[in-house]
Amino acid sequence: MTPEQLSTSLVAALTRLVDAGRLALPDGVPSEVRVERPKVKEHGDYATNVALQLAKRAGLNPRELAQWLADELVTDDGIEGAEVAGPGFLNVRVAAGAQGAVAATVLEAGTDFGRTATLAGQRIDLEFISANPTGPLHLGHTRWAAVGDAIARVLEGAGAVVTREFYVNDRGVQMDHFGASLMARAHGEEPPEDGYVGSYVSALADRIVTADPGIVDLPRDEQLVAFREAGYALQLAEHQSELEEFNTHFDVWFSERSLHDSDAVEKGFARLREQGRLYEQDGALWMRTTDFGDDKDRVLRKSDGSLTYFASDTAYYVDKRDRGFDPCIYLLGADHHGYVGRLRAMAACVGDDPQQQLEVLIGQLVKILQDGQELKLSKRAGTIVSLRELIDLVGTDAMRYTLIRYPADSPLTLDVSEMTSRSNENPVYYVQYAHARLSSILRNAADLGVGDDLDGFDPSLLSTEQEGSLLRALAEFPRVVARAAELREPHRVARYLEDTASAFHTFYGACRVLPQGDEDVTDTHRARLVLVAATRQVFANGLGLLGVSAPDRM
RNA sequence: GCCCCCGUAGCUCAGGGGAUAGAGCAACGGUUUCCUAAACCGCAGGUCGCAGGUUCGAAUCCUGCCGGGGGCACCA
Structure with missing residues (x-):
């Protein structure tokens, strides 16, 4: 039983109560009920606060409503028990067989496990880095490379079609x-x-x-x-x-010059003229961005006839939209924050809804410490920690993972010695090691002739506490990916993998997977091996979403 | 003057209405005749910046203030 299935069961239970006339919900039955994994095991395998949230609207006591739901829920074969707790929480225990079936679900889906359709149908343009071609890529760019690429992968995981673009300011x-x-x-x-x-x-x-x-x-x-x-x-x-x-692939390297070589700039102007947002004053051509909250209008063509950067940016945006992208996402550094207001106004000026078609993600800056001193990065002064140096020092996997595991909007301080350390201080090894360990078990199983196929798999044998924790962690993966895509926060995937690695290592310590010595192969061995194979699949899929390798050996 | 981000364990940071606030690192103690010890188990560590408010419930939402970072404007 996955959380999605439990959520569906809860909605069904609510619907039955409404149909039976025992429950009146002014806003109708919610389409989805939030189910969470409790922190303490006394609170069951899953818990929901739905009764607390609905009770007031229904004019009921939360505990009473929770009890009704519990009574409905336990009629389901997959539910072993449901108890009301505290002010009206509903704690649910899932039957071992239903829980163990998650492993089969994972294996049947294979590399597709974790993929959802929550963003299906969306064509998204994701622009990131866009560094000037006048110098090396530095640490700041490296953060956007890792995070931007991971966002793209996560969006695709949620069913979107994504084009990754690098805008080259090759003019000016x-x-x-x-x-x-x-x-x-x-x-x-x-x-x-x-x-x-x-x-x-x-x-x-x-x-x-x-x-x-x-x-x-x-x-x-x-x-x-x-x-x-x-x-x-x-x-x-x-x-x-x-x-x-650095494992960061761009679909489009978009030259600013090409906008001027084509009629893109004129097309942009034409769009603005249609919308009535263009006017001439003092010999210059202006966009009336103040119509949409900008603090002043912006010049597109100066009185000397030359075009501003903003003219290019407008043409570029219009070009993206004409190529069918919706939304266009920009990943910008915090030092460009002042640009957001006019970008939004510009999108409105060409007739779009800035809330819909244009999305700006602001990433905070990275600081880097060496021996307790901040390294100031300056292309001009030549003090650069470049992407090239970072790849050589830290390696692509560790560098990507370290940058991705923090939210982009939180300022980040990294220490050179910590980043360059190849020891287990780096969480990437913790996660990769889990994958390597899982691969090793599967290799050994093959040598022993123990199959991990699903024939004869008895999910109810996965009944220990550690197996349950691991299964629930696996079942969580699709929700994590969907949430990461929705919020454009790939760090959630990394944190999830760390939690799941912990659950796996604990399981490994507590549950022997393969027969020892001359023991016979039992159904429990086989069931655990299925769980191992499923877990390995989740790590492979998860690391893939981060663009980090999943080694079979370490 | 205005806008954005941040303030959580000694350090770096998760958690962003729900039950006893977490992880890694650092400190301390333990675990390997057995599938990878890059691991596990235990112990310790906190006025969640401060003050109000919203509510059954606030680290989480709202307002104000303080502190750090960034941006815009102004000045030149």
């Missing part, structure tokens, strides 16, 4: 500063005042000159462009290969 003055800095370094000069000074600039310049020695002899104007374009190409390629190595 920053690019020229970048080109000028590369050129200066190639000539052994200091970068200009607004230039980039990190050591990576010199390294890039060297690579460019090595590949094309004649570049330094070009006229200054041409040379700057040549350096800019060569540097752009190298930096972008580096972003792409590093992110692939």
Whole structure:
């Protein structure tokens, strides 16, 4: 019996009470009843507070209503007992057979266990990182890479179709500063005042000159462009290969220039004009974002004829919507928080509902400590902890997991020594180890000729406390994934896996799975092996949602 | 001046109306003739920033304040 099935039984019980005229609910029977896993075992396998919530509306005593529900519920074969407790909680004990059947449910679903249809039909655009191609990806980008990618995986787990996009700001003055800095370094000069000074600039310049020695002899104007374009190409390629190595795949690398090369910007303007949100003043073209709560109108085309970043952003959004995405999700760093208001206003200006089509997730910044001192990250100053360095130091799995297991909207402080530690201080090993241990049992079982197939599986043999805890943990997985997708919070999956790993390790310590010595293979061995196989499946699926590997050996 | 995030164990952080507030790390003690000890078991650790309010019930929701981080505006 899964929590979903219990919830369904409770709704059915409520419906029967209403149909029998014993219960009157002004708002009707709720479509879903929340069921939770109690913290203490005296409170049963599952508990619900539905009686407390409905009693007032129904004009009843909560305990009385809970008792009626209990009486209805126990007519179900899968329910062993139901008791009223406290002010009106209903504590439910599930029959061992019904609970053990969860293992079979998991195995039958296989890699699909955990997938739901809660977001089915949605086509979601998820934009994240979107770093300028003027320097390496750093720790902040690394957080969005891990979290953004995990969000995409979780959304897909809930049935959505997701496109992951990286917006490349390859236009504007920053690019020229970048080109000028590369050129200066190639000539052994200091970068200009607004230039980039990190050591990576010199390294890039060297690579460019090595590949094309004649570049330094070009006229200054041409040379700057040549350096800019060569540097752009190298930096972008580096972003792409590093992110692939970090197990973060983008479906679309969207160039800002392409918006201007096509008619996208004009299409954006046309949309705004249709909506009556465009006007000219002082020689500039404005969007009337104040119609939708922005604190001032925004310039799209300056009086000198050049287009603002916001013009690109508007065109980009319109382009996404024209490609059929709903909603468009942006994952932005807290340093871009001031941008949210005008993005929302912009979406409204083109005729969308910002509550529906546009969603901005603000991620707080990451701090990194080394020897108790904060490492200040600055592309300009060249003090960068880059994605490349992090992958080399910590490894993709540990780095991804560490970043994903915290909610993105909570500020995060990581310690270099802790992150670089490959010891068991890192929770990722705790979870991966569970998978490795499970795999090992299955290998040994194969050697002993004990099958984990479902023929003759007797779920009622999984009756110990530890087996029950583990089964309930497994049954929780689909709800966790659905909730993580709904809230865009993949850290819930990581925390869930940690809890489930604990339940498994405890089970492992208490329950012998395989026969010892010359013992005969019993149905209990076989049942436990089914449970082991099911548990391994959940870890594999869960780690997959985080983009973290599930090793068979450690 | 306004807006957003945060404040929970010594440290890093979960929990975001429900029963006795949790995990990891750090500290202390124990467990391996037996499926992976990267594990398990035990012990210890808390005015959930402060003050009001909402209600059967608040760490959780509302208001105010304090503290930390970030953003916008203003000034230049």
